[in-house]
Amino acid sequence: MIRAILFDLDGTLLPMDYDGFMKMYFGALSKKVAPLGYEVESFVPNLWQGVKAMVVNDGTKTNEEAFWQTFAKIYGDKVYDDIPVFDEFYKNEFCVAKGACGFTKAAKEVVELAKKYAEKVVLATNPLFPSVATENRMSWARLAPSDFDLFTTYENSSFSKPNTLYYKEICDKIGVKPEECLMVGNDVDEDMVAEKLGMKVFLLEDCLINKNEVDISRFDKGGFEELKEYISKICLL
Numbered sequence: 001m002i003r004a005i006l007f008d009l010d011g012t013l014l015p016m017d018y019d020g021f022m023k024m025y026f027g028a029l030s031k032k033v034a035p036l037g038y039e040v041e042s043f044v045p046n047l048w049q050g051v052k053a054m055v056v057n058d059g060t061k062t063n064e065e066a067f068w069q070t071f072a073k074i075y076g077d078k079v080y081d082d083i084p085v086f087d088e089f090y091k092n093e094f095c096v097a098k099g100a101c102g103f104t105k106a107a108k109e110v111v112e113l114a115k116k117y118a119e120k121v122v123l124a125t126n127p128l129f130p131s132v133a134t135e136n137r138m139s140w141a142r143l144a145p146s147d148f149d150l151f152t153t154y155e156n157s158s159f160s161k162p163n164t165l166y167y168k169e170i171c172d173k174i175g176v177k178p179e180e181c182l183m184v185g186n187d188v189d190e191d192m193v194a195e196k197l198g199m200k201v202f203l204l205e206d207c208l209i210n211k212n213e214v215d216i217s218r219f220d221k222g223g224f225e226e227l228k229e230y231i232s233k234i235c236l237l
Contacts, residue, residue: 064154206224
């Protein structure tokens with residue numbers, strides 16, 4: 001029985017040119033923090049060090065703590081005084097990255113369908129962003145926090161994709177077993193890994209990411225119409 005349906009955001013509910021998104025995002029953020037003394041040439045590589053710290057987080061701290069502690073090792077404790085500027089960026093200038101994203105009304109439709117069939121609906125987006133940035137990206141897909149019982153951010157998560165403990169943490173929070181969940185995503189490595197916990201998975205192919213060229217023939221997959229049919233079928237079993 002499927003009690004919870006989990007959706008990825010970027011490239012799933014929110015169509016996205018990933019490379020274009022990252023270019024716009026990093027370019028705007030670098031410009032925002034340059035007046036604070038962050039050298040443009042080294043800023044992005046150092047930002048990635050913070051991201052890596054979240055990806056390998058072992059659950060002993062939140063991803064937010066993992067990021068800023070790593071960033072502070074590079075730049076010193078001054079970074080903590082600069083957090084309000086970063087937050088301001090995610091509220092405002094971050095929206096320039098919307099230019100690398102598309103829109104499909106099917107995203108809202110499939111979320112509404114999931115709410116009809118499942119007890120819990122979760123936005124299982126990789127928790128590498130603060131809540132304000134995730135809420136912004138949700139809005140680009142015409143979605144809102146109220147559409148979900150939980151959405152993962154760097155403040156409320158202690159693991160990241162593709163660590164299966166990220167999915168286990170979600171299950172613990174919403175009170176379901178992995179085998180009672182369906183995970184929907186576009187990234188073979190980061191989203192389909194939920195299958196290892198016993199979750200059902202559906203690979204949305206519209207913005208497919210398969211970096212390691214994994215054989216995807218065994219996955220249930222397709223576009224939004226196929227996803228709607230799959231949800232209707234599997235939730236009645």
